[in-house]
Amino acid sequence: MNQPQTPAELRQAIRRGEFTGNTSGYAPGFVQCNLAILPQAWANDFLRFCQLNPRPCPLLAMSDAPGETGLPPLGDIDIRSDVPRYRIFEDGQLREEVTDIAHLWRDDLVVFALGCSFSFEEALIADGLDVRNISEGVNVPMYRTSVDCAPAGPFAGKLVVSMRPFRAADAIRAIQICTRFPAVHGAPVHLGDPAQIGIADIGRPDYGDPVTIREEEMPVFWACGVTPQVALEAARPPFAITHSPGHMLVTDLRNSQLAVL
Structure with missing residues (x-):
């Protein structure tokens, strides 16, 4: 299979089961999204959690109604098949990872699409910065921290962060660039000593690759x-679906549309 170039081509390849890998570096120029799918009874509290924690949970789109499988603002999407890999949670526990959720779909499910740091990586690269996970061809390293999120109903937990290394001058430039993209996590939350945010071993990420x-x-x-996956584990809804870390929903929305000038 030739590498898909557009978001629609990539989603079609995913839908056909031909692409199941991480999406970092694919469909450059277009927004990628994190995913959370919850029963309607849990959706309002999760929406409030996103509103209270906009840095890790920048909400870009959600279902128009329970059971809807499309997200029209983001493109021609079937959320049941257009993510390379999904995680299935029961009572807050990860049960399995799958590449299609059509057999699990229910009429009460509500979809949340959240901004992803893969979007601002394009702006960093365009400015001449080396985004290490891209240049080394791996998934971005992600870590659980000791920083508390603001709780909402049963949803609570620690902040998860992604990491990219830079020299001091380049880190300052990265901060300046990412401040323009609040819809995809915005500026960094910490730089320097990882122990200050509860990361014991920078060489052993909790998700992704070193x-x-x-x-x-x-x-x-x-x-x-x-x-949000950490918050789901704490809330323990009877059923929930997320993306597998690094395996994002690739949309037709351009990164440039999210920039604040």
Whole structure:
């Protein structure tokens, strides 16, 4: 299979089961989204959690009504098949990962699409910065921290962050660039000593893959859309679906449409 170039081509390849990998670096220029799918009875509290924690949970779209499988603002999407890999949770526990959820779909499910840091990576690269997970061809490293999110109903938990290493001058430039993209996590939440936010071993991410951190570089951390998965584990809804970390919903929305000038 030739590498898909447009979001629609990539979603079609995913829908056919021909692409099941992580989506970092694919369909450059277009917004990728984190995913959370919950029963209607749990949706209002989760929406409030997103509103109270906009850095890790920037809400870009949600279902018009329970049971809807499309997200028209984001493109011609069938949410049951257009994500490369899904995680299935029962009572807050991860039960399995699958590549299609049509057999699990229910009429009471509500879909939330949240902004993803893959979107601002394009702007960093365009400015000449080395985004290490892209240059090394791996998934971005992600870590659970000791930083509390604001609770909403049963949803609570610790912030998850993604990390990219930069020299000090490049870190400052990355902050300036990402501040323009609040809809996809915005500016970093921490840089430097990972222990200050509860990360014991920078070489062992909780999700994704480790990347090279050179001697003259510091780790720079952004709020991450895997945070809702931690909140789901704490809330323990009887049933929930998310994306598998790094396996995002690729949309027709352009990254440039999210920039704040």
